[in-house]
């Protein structure tokens with residue numbers, strides 16, 4: 001591996017960990033996690049092998065959308081801490097070789113933001129044109145509503161303003177107008193500010209919505225919103241050559257591809273693979289990886305200087321919007337048959353372990369997939385210990401429970417009264433009594449130690465993060481087989497989606513005489529025939545990471 005690649009293009013083999021400060025660790029006993037709490041617990045993440053923290057919004061907010069409704073893009077929510085605490089956190093992270101990125105939520109502001117307050121108060125306000133106004137809502141005002149359960153239009157009449165404003169999300173989140181050059185300049189300033197404080201980039205919220213200028217009467221001033229994204233990226237990397245934009249783009253593949261920019265990869269550094277994620281669940285439901293394979297074959301390659309972001313779960317519902325109605329039904333039947341597990345027919349407000357009946361072998365296989373699939377793996381806090389959801393919480397908050405540190409009350413997250421906590425603690429089989437960091441640290445067979453192992457091996461295999469991958473053909477329909485190659489090294493990953501044992505026969509081209517494979521997860525070796533044929537068993541929900549060993553290779557297994 002070329003050394004410059006690991007530092008300058010660090011994100012290619014990063015392990016990203018997303019967390020919300022308010023549900024991570026509370027040090028002042030007010031029931032809400034805080035920045036100091038995260039700093040105190042940062043070694044948990046360093047030991048896990050995380051290389052990049054993604055902080056969910058920590059800005060001042062009325063908190064009507066879990067902080068994605070912001071009233072000051074330059075501020076830190078005083079309930080969470082101060083700028084000083086944040087800089088300390090970033091320094092502590094850097095000491096441990098971790099970078100920190102944060103959510104950049106500039107498609108909209110909170111309606112409590114002083115800009116909107118001023119904009120709605122007068123047509124003469126300097127901020128009036130920062131938002132998108134109309135005297136009458138357009139005819140397609142009800143098309144493309146993101147939260148159909150709560151909203152019935154993208155346009156809201158504002159008494160004070162005497163006009164309608166555009167809001168692609170909740171009505172309390174008026175859209176900023178990026179066709180307005182002043183808005184674009186302000187967004188640049190926001191980026192510059194946080195980069196200067198030490199962030200290494202941003203998870204960009206709702207990118208297609210941000211670039212959408214249809215509603216804007218000034219759209220003509222912005223011929224191609226992608227030019228704007230390109231400018232933003234150029235600015236970012238002028239200020240910090242290693243900084244990244246990790247974009248939330250949930251579109252069909254061919255459209256998502258455009259957000260990476262041209263062949264130089266000059267727009268988003270990474271885009272989440274929402275389709276691959278959804279097809280993974282469909283494949284799990286069918287105990288066969290065929291649908292995932294189909295998706296991966298259709299998935300466009302990102303430019304050389306870009307990468308997909310892979311994930312199993314995140315802080316929102318598990319969206320199934322890219323599946324057909326029948327496919328969606330299959331996933332619901334398998335993983336969320338009860339109505340309150342579903343979110344208005346479009347997804348599941350669940351975490352993975354309860355969806356899989358807490359089947360440890362299957363769970364471990366899925367995470368093994370996450371770390372071998374081509375793309376940068378992104379974990380959501382609590383996944384490393386197998387946390388569940390609390391369906392008693394409202395909507396998407398079901399998956400946003402406090403982190404489970406110990407068996408103590410509130411899972412050791414906070415000393416406050418349970419009814420004062422920032423989220424509902426998980427109950428039942430996956431409650432802190434049964435699932436917590438402290439117990440799993442001491443248990444060599446825990447999920448936590450499994451994920452640590454996966455991360456270690458992933459970091460040791462540039463083939464997985466830097467290499468080219470090929471999906472291998474074979475006769476067993478329940479096994480996903482993938483060859484990853486980089487600079488002469490090769491790793492074959494096998495994953496069995498079924499609870500029945502399987503065996504695969506693979507043709508490994510050009511291997512030669514005396515070749516073996518060694519399973520990086522167990523150390524077990526097997527011979528490869530002289531003609532390159534490898535026969536290998538894969539247990540029920542089994543996974544193997546097979547490093548190809550030629551006679552004079554000198555790897556540590």
Ligand code: NOJ
Pocket residue numbers: 065068105169205206248315316
């Ligand atoms: C996407 C975020 O992931 C979600 O949580 C939020 O509600 C919307 N964007 C609006 O910001």
